[in-house]
Amino acid sequence: MALHSREDIRSELEDDIYASRDLSVAVPKYRLPDDEQNREHAYSIVHDELMLDGNSRQNLATFCQTWLDDEVHRLMNECIDKNMIDKDEYPQSAEIEARCVHILADLWNAPDAINTMGTSTTGSSEAAMLGGLALKFAWRNRREAQGKPVDKPNMICGPVQICWHKFARYFDVELREIPMENGRLLMSPEEVLKRVDENTIGVVPTLGVTFTCQYEDVKAISDALDRLQDETGLDVPIHVDGASGAFLAPFCQPEMEWDFRLPRVKSINASGHKFGLAPLGVGWIVWRGAADLPEDLIFNVNYLGGNMPTFALNFSRPGGQIVAQYYNFLRLGREGYTKVQSACYDTAEFLAAELAKMGPFRIIYDGDRTKGIPAVAWTLNDDANIGCSLYDLADKLRARGWQVPAYSMPAHREDLVVQRALIRHGVSRDLISLLLEDIERALDHFRSHPVANPLGADEATSYHH
Known part of the structure; x- marks a missing residue:
């Protein structure tokens, strides 16, 4: 002592x-x-x-999961030391990843689900880039076999999330992004056909567009490309960006043809950490068949203890999210996913109906499960007189913890300012009722104290996706 x-x-x-x-x-x-x-x-x-x-449960800007079972927390803790790339050291985790790939291939109606190719990724952005790379390599291989130049690849899409802009810039592909027009906020078959040529590596429709949350019509686009091939011989594949919708449509709109039931669809990416209900961050990419993944993208490594193929962009990455994804598949099954996602749609439709009753709002998308994901997008009516902009309303709601983003639309519709709310698992009817009360209070405040200089896009609190 x-x-x-x-x-x-x-x-x-x-x-x-x-x-x-x-x-x-x-x-x-x-x-x-x-x-x-x-x-x-x-x-x-x-x-x-x-x-x-902020409180993530009040963040209605994010598509990502913010509510998780206690068992998921336990599994994540048990897997904190598992490196998904090291399949020799963690063979059972690798087996679980393979099971998830085949479960998704079956869910998305792959013709030979047990033998197809796919992988987990750190999010659907990485998965999307792998899908884009497979399109580019397959196109290049075909062109080289025909003795044609391969220096001007292009890809056609509608209004897309930033990951596709990254893909185009990083991997030197011209992005022919179809701009929005008055009366048309999504990709259409007619606009696709205007842009297709022999250098088109593929068309990428989105099952749940970031800006409006609506589905682009994959079948109509596929049918249009079928007719184009009949007329010109051009065979243009489709990659579906199913970041959100690929975990929704199979349960709540199973008769809708958007997946591998369409022969032109060669690959699909999805976010497990969005409506797949897994924790951040896990994505998935599945190809229609092994032949649709060019061998040039597959590497074999043996310095982790065994010889193993890898075709992800990242190398070391955590295994817990994949294990948690498998837990959700086991626990919920088709019945459970259908119940969870249907409840989200019901709440979205409730929010849309209540917002419409308030008067100043025009609903752009009302959460209709036949047309998009569980979300609501709205703008101000032309005759709305609420004493503020939607940016001011979003800023006021932040004082109560809500993140309900206001943003302008992309090219050709920058004039249209929209506000949007995502309804995820854990966003209950009661929680939305509290949001509606706060919107009413905010509107009352601005009517009594109108803003002299309403906020514009440059001054508003930043919106991050």
Whole structure:
């Protein structure tokens, strides 16, 4: 005892974290501290800072899952050390990943689901890029076999999420993005055919467009491309960006043909961490058959203990999300997914109906499960007089913790400002009722205190997807 200073002993005996010497001063923010700290104290510092983040359950801007079973938390903790790329060390996790691929191939009506090719990814952006790369490599291989140039590949899509712009820039593909027009906010077969040529690597319809949450008509586009092939011989494949809708349509609109039932659909990507109900971040890509994944994209590595093929962009990545995805497949099955997703649609339709009753809003998309994902998109009526812009309304709602983004549409419809709410698992009818009350209060406030200079897109709080 005599060897230790009195102050050191007192420090060891202190049991109140916020009376400790560690927390009596502000810690360095942008350099390593000189001394190590008690682990509980370090945890408290980080934990307290995270209180300043928003409440993810009130974030109606995000498509991503924010509510998870307790069992998912347990599985994620048990898998925190599992590296998905190391299939020799974690063979059962690799088996679970393979099962998920075949489950999805079956769900999306692949003709030979048990023998198809696919992989998990760190999100559907990576999965989308793999789908785009497969289209580009397959197109290039065909052109080279015919002795034709391969220097001007292009891809056709509607108004897309930023990952496709990244793909086009990173991998040197011309993106022929069909702009919105007055009366048309989605890709149409007619607009696709205007842009197709012999350098088109593929067409990418989206099953749940980011801006309006509606489905693009994959079957109509496929039929149009069938007619084009009959007339010209051009055989243009389809990759479906099913980031959200691929986990919705099979359960709530099973008769809709958008997947591998259409022979022209060669690959599909989806976000497991969106309406797949898995935690962030896991995506999936499945090809119609092994022949649709060019061998040039597959690498074999043997320096992790065994020889294994890999065709993802990332190398090391966590395995817990894949295990959690498999847990959801087992726990919910078709019946459970149908119940969960149907409840989300019911709540979206309720929100749309109540917003329409308020008067100033025109509903662009009302959560109709035959046309899109569980969400609502609206704008202001031409004669609306609410004393503010939708940007002001979004900013006011943030004071109550809600993130309900307002944003302008992309090319050719920048004049149209839209507000949108995603209804995910965990966004209950009661929660939406509270949101509606806060919208009413905000409108009352702006009617009594109109904004002299309403916010515009450049001044509004940033919207992040």
